[in-house]
Amino acid sequence: TTMDDKPLAIVLFSGTDDKLNAAAVMASGAAALGRPVHIFLQYWGLDAFRADRIKNDHGLAAEAGAEGKAAVDALRAEGQAPWYETLAMAKELGGVEIQACSLSMDVLRITEDDLHELVDGTEGVTAFYLAVGDGQILFI
Numbered sequence: 052t053t054m055d056d057k058p059l060a061i062v063l064f065s066g067t068d069d070k071l072n073a074a075a076v077m078a079s080g081a082a083a084l085g086r087p088v089h090i091f092l093q094y095w096g097l098d099a100f101r102a103d104r105i106k107n108d109h110g111l112a113a114e115a116g117a118e119g120k121a122a123v124d125a126l127r128a129e130g131q132a133p134w135y136e137t138l139a140m141a142k143e144l145g146g147v148e149i150q151a152c153s154l155s156m157d158v159l160r161i162t163e164d165d166l167h168e169l170v171d172g173t174e175g176v177t178a179f180y181l182a183v184g185d186g187q188i189l190f191i
Contacts, residue, residue: 058087058186060179065191066095068109069123072134074191079141088147089186090138091179092170093155096191100151102167105135138169148182150174 059081063074074096078088092100099109111119127133132140141147151166151173163173174182 056086058089058183060089060091060183060186060188062091062093062179062188062190063096064093065112066097066099066109067112068134069111069115069119070191071096071099071109072137074189075134075137075141077189077191078147079137079144082141082144082147085146087186088141089179089182090147090149091152091174092149093152094159097151097155097161098159100149100167100170101161101165103165105167105169106133135167135169142169150179150182152176152179 059077061074061078063071065071074090078090081088099105099107111123115123138147138149142149149170151161151163151170153173153175156162156173163170
């Protein structure tokens with residue numbers, strides 16, 4: 052197999068806007084190359100995909116500091132698409148699947164009805180590994 056047909060799996064654990072954006076950019080880059088993408092939402096990454104919270108300001112990772120916040124705010128002001136729009140565009144390219152971790156759903160008391168329509172469903176860790184096969188896994 053070539054890299055092109057090996058799935059890229061992104062375990063999205065983080066829920067800050069910078070890390071959500073990084074995951075969206077990585078997913079859309081792989082999708083643009085025709086590579087299947089499987090995003091597995093855990094904990095704070097999952098929490099950001101609640102329908103009523105997806106458009107909220109999720110802040111930045113602590114290491115961003117004031118300078119990082121200023122840089123991100125400037126990009127936003129210049130019209131950079133928010134991470135959820137980047138993911139929606141990636142899904143339109145095809146081959147991008149977003150699954151919520153069933154254990155994280157239980158921990159955070161989230162039901163499928165709470166999730167934004169970008170999320171395709173829920174799965175456990177075993178199903179995630181089976182879907183990814185020998186593909187590459189990124190943890191964000």
